[in-house]
Amino acid sequence: MTGRIVNISKKWGFHGVKALQDASPGYKAVMGFFVLLTLAGAAVGLHALFVGYHHVYGVTKQISWGLLISAYIFCVVTSTGLCIVSSIGHVFGGEAFMPIAKRAVFMSIVFMFGGFCIIFFDIENPFRMAIWNVISPNFVSNMWWMGTLYGAYLVFMMIEYYFLLDQNHTLSRLMGFFGLVIGVAAHSNLGAVFGMLHGRPFWYGPYLPIYFIFSAAMSGGCAILFFTTLGWKINPEIMNQRMERAVKAVTQITIFLISVIIFFTSWKIITGMVSEGKQLVLMSLLTGDYAINFWVFEIFLGMFLPLYLLIRSRGNNFNLILWSTGLMMIGIFFMRYDIVIPGQIESVYHSLGVVEESHLLNYTPTFHEIMASLSGIGFIGFAYFAGEKMLNGHQLEKHEIVPDGGYICPGCGAIHFMEEGETEEEAMKRHHRIW
Amino acid sequence: MKFPKINFDTLKNEGTGSITARERRKFLKLGLGIAGVYAGGKILSLTSLIGTAHASGGGAELIKKYPYNPHYSMVIRQSLCIDCEKCVDACNETNHVPEYGYRTRILTKKYSGTLDKQVEFIPVLCNHCNNAPCVRACPTKATYKDPVTGIVRMESKKCIGCKTCMLACPYDARYFSAERRAVDKCDFCWDKRLSKGEKQTGCSAACPTGARTFGNLTDPENIVYKLVHQLEEKVWVIRPADDTKPNIFYMKGNMRSVDNILNEQKFKYFDPDKA
Helix, strand or coil: CCEEECCHHHHHHCCHHHHHHCCCHHHHHHHHHHHHHHHHHHHHHHHHHHHCHHHHCCCCCCCCCCHHHHHHHHHHHHHHHHHHHHHHHHCCCCHHHHHHHHHHHHHHHHHHHHHHHHHHCCCCCHHHHHHHHHHCCCCCCHHHHHHHHHHHHHHHHHHHHHHHHCCCHHHHHHHHHHHHHHHHHHHHHHHHHHHCCCCCCCCCCCHHHHHHHHHHHHHHHHHHHHHHHHHHHHCHHHCCHHHHHHHHHHHHHHHHHHHHHHHHHHHHHHHHCCCHHHHHHHHHHHCCCCHHHHHHHHHHHHHHHHHHHHHHHCCCCHHHHHHHHHHHHHHHHHHHHHHHCHHHCCCCCHHHCCCCCCCCCCCCCCHHHHHHHHHHHHHHHHHHHHHHHHCHHHCCCCCCEEECCEEECCCCCCEEECCCCCCHHHHHHHHHCCC | CCCCCCCCCCCCCCCHHHCCHHHHHHHHHHHHHHHCCHHHHHHHCCCCCCCCCCCCCCHHHHHHHCCCCCCEEEEEEHHHCCCCCHHHHHHHHHHCCCCCCCCEEEEEEECCCCCCCCEEEEEEECCCCCCCHHHHHCCCCCEEECCCCCCEEECHHHCCCCCHHHHHCCCCCEEEECCCCEEEECCCCCCCCHHHCCCCCHHHHHCCCCCEEEEECCCCCCHHHHHHCCCCCCCECCCHHHCCCCCEEEECCCHHHHHHHCCCCCHHHCCCCCC
16 A cells, blocks of 8 residues: 655644744744733733732722733633634534634633733732642632632643644543533633622622623634634635635624624613612713723724624635734723723722712723733733744644545545545545535 | 302401400511511611521520620711721721721711711721621632631731732722731731730720720620610611621610610710720
8 A cells, every 4th residue: 555654743733943943034023022022021020029019000909900800801711712612613523613623722722821921910929829729728719719620721721732633533522521611610700700799789690600601702703713814814825625614604603602792781781770789880881981991992893893894704704804803802802801990990888978989999000010911912922923833823734644545634634535536625525514 | 078158248257356366466477577577677687697686685595696706796886986087096006007008997978958967977897797708709718707706817828819808898898918918907906906805906995985886796794785786776787788797787876875875874985894
C-alpha cells in the first residue's frame, strides 16, 4: 500500500516559534503591542498592589466593585460562551459547528487566564485565597463555588483541548461535556454572587444567573465569529467549505441569542420600573449618568447594530461579520459594566430618606484600574495572535500515513476516500452529508 | 340509605348562645393569627425571635428563644441622639479605625412641616444579624457568627479581600482596612473591651444621652431586654424586608417609657451599669 506521508513534526498542527519568526513585521508589531500592553498593565497593577489599592483605585467603601470586576466578568462570560457555543458541535454532535471547536476551546482557555490576570489585581490578598479557599471553605458562599468551579472548568477545558489536538474525539467529547456542565454551574454561580445579595435590589433575584448563561452564549457566538473572521483576515487559507458553513451556523445562532438578550433586557427594564428598589437605578441607565453607556454601547453597539449587520451579512460576508462582531465585543463589555456599577450606585440607606445618602453614588475608573484591566486584555490579544500563527490557524494536520485514494479533509481533519470518478469536494459532501 | 330531610330555608337560627366561649376564643385566635397581629406580633415580629412571638411576660420562655447567651444587642433611642458624634470618636479611638473607613456613623434625616422638631439623627452600625448575609457570602469563613455571643466577627488572616461581604451587607457596615489587610467592622468592641471584662461598648459608654444602649437580650433584668419588651413602645429595625434578623433595635425613646423602665432615673444622666 502506497501513500503520501504527512510531516509528523507538525503534530497537532503545531508550527512552533518558527512560525512567529516568519510572521510579517506588521504582525510582529501587533503582537509586540499586546505584549507591551500586558507588561505595562501588569507593572501598573503590581504598583497598585504594593502601594495599596485604596490609594490608587477609584473603588470606594460603597462602590467596592469597579472596572476590574466588570472586565473579569467580561472575560469569564466570553470564556463560558465560547465553551457553550462550541459544545453544540463537538459535544452534542452538531456537524455544522464542528470546525470551530479548536479555536473556540483555545480562546476559551485564553479568556479564562485573562480573567484570572485581572481578578488578581482586584483581590486584596490573592495569595491567601489559594490557602484559605482550600482549608476553610464556606459551602454556602457563591463566591467560593464560583472560584472553585472556574478552577475545575479551566482544568477540564485544558484536558479537552489536549484531546482535541490529539484527535481523540471520544475523550475530548467526554471532557468537553464535563467542562460544559461545570462551566455552566460556575457561570450561573457568578450570576448568583450578585443575585443572592438581598441588600442590592438591582441585582437580587434569579434573573442574573439565568441572564448570565444566555448572555454568555451570545458573547460566545460573537467571539467565535470575531476571532474566526479575524483569523481569515490573517490567513485566508483557514476558510474552506465546512468552515464557511460553520460561520454561517454560528451567525444564525448568534442572531437568535441577540434577540433573546433584547427580550431579557426589555423585561428587566419593564419589571424594574415598578420596583421601588430598581426604578431609581434604571432611570439612571435610561436617562441619567449611564444613559450613554446604556443606549449607545449596550443597546446600539451590543445588540441592534450587530443584529442588523449579521442579518445583512447572510453569514457569508466575512468583512461585515468581522466589523459587526468587533463592535459588539465593545458593546458587550459595557453590558457587563452596566450590571456591576449601577447595582451599587444606590446606597443601602437611600430608602431611609437620610440627607447623607440622598444622591446616587459616583464611580470613575482610575488610570491604575484601566491599566490593570488592560493587562488581561493584552494577554488575550497576544495569545490569540500567537496562537493563530503557532497553531497554523487552528487547522489540523493528520500525523499519519494517508492511504491511496484518501485525502485529509481540510475541514474535519479526518481521512476521506474518494469513490471512482469522484472529486475531493464530492467525496467531502457525501462524507459529511451537509449540503 | 336514608338521609334526614333538612330544609335550610326554614331552619331556625340557633343564635350565638349555643357556641361555647372556648370555641369563640379559638376562632378569634385563628383569625388574629392569620392576620399576623396575634398577641403583639406587630412589635415582636421585627425582633430576632425564631418561631413564635410573645407579647409580654413569660420571660423564662423568651430566654429559651434567643439563639445566643449572652445575646448582645443594642437599642437605639433615636429621639435621644443629638449628633454629638462622641460615639464615633470613641469607636475610632478604641478600634483604631482609619480615616477612610468607619464602624459606626450617624445619619441625619430632615423633616419639613413638623412642629416638634425638624431633624432626627439615626446612628447606624453593624446589626450583628442572626441571619447575616455577609457570613453566608464569605468564601473562606473569614467572617463568622460567634457561637456564644452572636457577635459577627472577623478572622482577619482568612480574609482574601474579595469584598463580597461589603456588598452583601444591607447596612453598609464594612470597609476594607489596608492596615489589617482585611475587611474590618464593628465587633461590639469584643476585642478591645468586652473580652477584657467590660460591660459596655466604646460607643454606648461614650453616649451622653443614653441614645445607644448596649446589653444582653437574654437577661430580663437587662436594660436592653426591658426596652425591647414593651407593648406601648414601637420597636423597629432598619430594612426589615431583607429578613436578616438584626440585633440593633430602634425606637423613639420618649420620656415616659424611659422613666418607667429606669425607675425614675433621669434619662440624660442615665448610667447603663446601674441595675
